[in-house]
Amino acid sequence: MAKVIIIGAGGVGGVVAHKCAQVPEVFEEIVLASRTESKCKAIAAEIGRDVRTAQIDADDVPALTAFLEKEKPDLVINVALPYQDLSIMDACLAAGVNYLDTANYEPPETAKFEYSWQWAYQERFKEKGLMALLGSGFDPGVTNVFTAWMAKHDFEEIHELDIIDANAGNHGMPFATNFNPEINIREVTAPCRHFENGEWVETPALSTKNSFDFPEGIGPMNIYRMYHEELESLTKNIQGLKSARFWMTFSDNYLKHLEVLQNVGMTRIDPVEYQGQQIIPLQFLKAVLPDPASLGPLTKGRTCIGCIADGVRDGERKKVYVYNICNHEDCYKEVKSQAISYTTGVPAMIGAKMMLTGKWSGEGVFNMEQMDPDPFMEDLNQYGLPWTRVEIPV
Ligand code: NDP
Numbered sequence: 099m100a101k102v103i104i105i106g107a108g109g110v111g112g113v114v115a116h117k118c119a120q121v122p123e124v125f126e127e128i129v130l131a132s133r134t135e136s137k138c139k140a141i142a143a144e145i146g147r148d149v150r151t152a153q154i155d156a157d158d159v160p161a162l163t164a165f166l167e168k169e170k171p172d173l174v175i176n177v178a179l180p181y182q183d184l185s186i187m188d189a190c191l192a193a194g195v196n197y198l199d200t201a202n203y204e205p206p207e208t209a210k211f212e213y214s215w216q217w218a219y220q221e222r223f224k225e226k227g228l229m230a231l232l233g234s235g236f237d238p239g240v241t242n243v244f245t246a247w248m249a250k251h252d253f254e255e256i257h258e259l260d261i262i263d264a265n266a267g268n269h270g271m272p273f274a275t276n277f278n279p280e281i282n283i284r285e286v287t288a289p290c291r292h293f294e295n296g297e298w299v300e301t302p303a304l305s306t307k308n309s310f311d312f313p314e315g316i317g318p319m320n321i322y323r324m325y326h327e328e329l330e331s332l333t334k335n336i337q338g339l340k341s342a343r344f345w346m347t348f349s350d351n352y353l354k355h356l357e358v359l360q361n362v363g364m365t366r367i368d369p370v371e372y373q374g375q376q377i378i379p380l381q382f383l384k385a386v387l388p389d390p391a392s393l394g395p396l397t398k399g400r401t402c403i404g405c406i407a408d409g410v411r412d413g414e415r416k417k418v419y420v421y422n423i424c425n426h427e428d429c430y431k432e433v434k435s436q437a438i439s440y441t442t443g444v445p446a447m448i449g450a451k452m453m454l455t456g457k458w459s460g461e462g463v464f465n466m467e468q469m470d471p472d473p474f475m476e477d478l479n480q481y482g483l484p485w486t487r488v489e490i491p492v
Contacts, residue, residue, distance in 0.1 A: 099126040100454040103171040105156050105186060106178035107132035109277060109391040109435055110200065110235070112141045113443025114177055116433040117481065119147045124451050129169060132178065144434055156182040159189050166193035173198060175450050177443070179281060180204040187219055187230060196228050196453060200235030200446050201281070202327045209284040209367060211327050217463055224462040231458070232465050234449030235442040236403055236422075237263055237344075238328035240483065242466035243445075243474050244405040244420040245332055250471060252418045255338030256409035261326065264347040266316045267399030267426045267437065273355040274388040276438035280380050283365050286348075286356065291325040293333045293342040304353070308345065312402045313488070314423055321345035331465035338409070359383065390439070397426040397436040406490065417490040422483050432482070441483060448477045 102125055104114050111132065118125040130138040131152040138151035154165055156178050166174070166189055176186045176199040183203035190197040203215045216232055223230050233239050241261045249256055265276060275282040290301045306323040326344035333342050348356075359365050364383045369376040404421025422441070429440035449466070452458035458469040466474075478485055 100124060100172040101127035101170070102173050102175055102450060103129045103131055103166070103169060104175045104177060105131050105154065105182070106176065107134065107137035107141055108177070109439035110177040110442045110446070112391065113433050113435050113439045114175055114446045115141050115149055116145055117444055117447035118450070119145045119149060121447070121451060122147065124454055129171065131165070157185050159185050162186065162189035163192040166190065166195050171195055173450055173453060175446055177446060179278060181206050184215060187216065190228065191222055191226055194226060194228065197230040198234050198446065198449050198453065199232060200239060200442055202233065204284070207367070209288050211285070211288065211325065213327065213330055220463045227461050229453060229460050230463040231449050231453060232463060233328065234446050234466060236445055237261060237326060239445040239449070239466055240422065240478065241403065241405055242328050242332060243471045244485070245336060245407065246467040247471035247475050248405070248407045248418050248420060249336055253407065253409040253411050253416065256336055256407040257338060257340050258408040259332065259339060259342040260406045261328065261344045262310055262321060262404060262406065263345065264312050264316065264319055264321070264402045265438065266312065266319065266347070267397050267401060269393045269397040271388055271393070271396065273352065274393055275390060276393065276436065277390050279384040279387045279390070283356070283380060284367065286324065287360060287365055288325055290323050292323060292344070293329060296340055310345070313421065316400060316402055319347045321347050332467060335465060335467045391435070394430045394434055394436045400425050401437045401441060403441065415492050417492050418487060419490055420485055420487045422478070422485045424483060444481055444483050448474055448481060451477065
């Protein structure tokens with residue numbers, strides 16, 4: 099029996115609130131807090147159970163600390179934006195509260211994805227006897243757990259890892275992103291880094307393309323190699339890993355729009371003077387693009403996200419693929435959201451459940467693959483993200 103505060107009432111925050119409310123035996127009390135309280139209230143009104151709401155600016159550490167000291171939650175689930183990670187971690191430390199998020203910290207002025215800032219909190223969380231769980235979404239999150247599960251049950255050593263993320267769904271809009279447009283475009287336009295024979299290799303964004311035949315009737319789609327944050331922690335924590343890559347599908351239509359937006363400067367994140375005001379083109383673009391939360395009723399089709407591990411067992415080479423397929427329309431029926439927010443929000447709830455029930459515990463800052471994957475994998479099957487394991491002939 100525990101109390102959680104969910105910070106952020108966007109696409110993901112809505113799913114986390116719905117899913118926590120479905121597990122009252124663990125999440126006894128739920129408070130949904132965000133910068134715009136009306137969004138929290140709209141989500142709370144969809145949920146049958148009592149979910150309290152609050153207005154909070156998570157960039158304001160003293161105000162957030164006072165709020166946490168008053169509410170005394172057992173855990174903060176941070177599903178605001180990556181920019182708020184450090185201020186929320188600071189407030190959690192000051193108020194003595196455990197912490198969970200789904201995306202690593204990014205400084206607003208540079209699109210730089212790395213765990214160093216959050217790993218630097220290790221000693222402070224340890225000293226306070228608190229736990230911070232980083233990246234409990236799908237990717238990062240479930241992809242880390244899939245890898246840890248294969249390392250535990252299928253391999254003595256994994257040597258190569260490919261994480262492959264397909265959105266085979268369609269929202270029918272000319273151009274829209276599936277989660278926060280600013281965060282999505284910063285990620286997609288960043289240079290690609292992958293791990294090859296123990297070294298990081300950098301290539302231009304989206305410059306390496308392949309085709310992958312997705313299972314269960316989804317079929318072949320173009321996939322593009324890109325940097326994704328779980329590569330950093332997995333290459334550190336999975337012993338023996340020599341090469342690791344992340345791939346994502348993009349439609350030709352998405353790439354065409356993105357190229358034009360980049361060419362005309364609309365994806366810039368440095369301030370531009372406009373009519374006596376400083377504006378950041380990407381933030382303005384976000385304001386005119388569809389809100390990802392509005393795509394829920396429009397999106398049809400499926401997502402397929404999984405990991406292919408190649409390694410050794412009993413001296414023999416072996417290749418295993420573990421994946422989840424999620425249907426956009428089924429997600430909308432259940433929690434009024436498309437599958438991208440759903441596949442992020444469900445693992446955030448499960449990660450929180452792992453911490454609150456003591457199945458996952460520790461003092462300090464942890465990535466998902468450092469925990470026992472088994473209870474999390476069981477819960478994925480139970481709470482809406484069933485997975486499949488297939489062995490691929492080598
Ligand atoms: P949205 O933009 O839809 O929602 C973000 C929410 O955070 C909004 O309610 C926003 O409030 C709130 N917020 C922003 N700044 C503050 C602040 N200073 N104080 C309080 N609240 C604030 O984003 P998503 O729901 O799509 O994404 C949420 C998180 O999930 C992001 O960090 C994203 O990177 C991550 N994510 C992780 C994935 C994974 O698989 N690991 C996949 C997809 C997303 P307001 O309404 O006022 O703007």
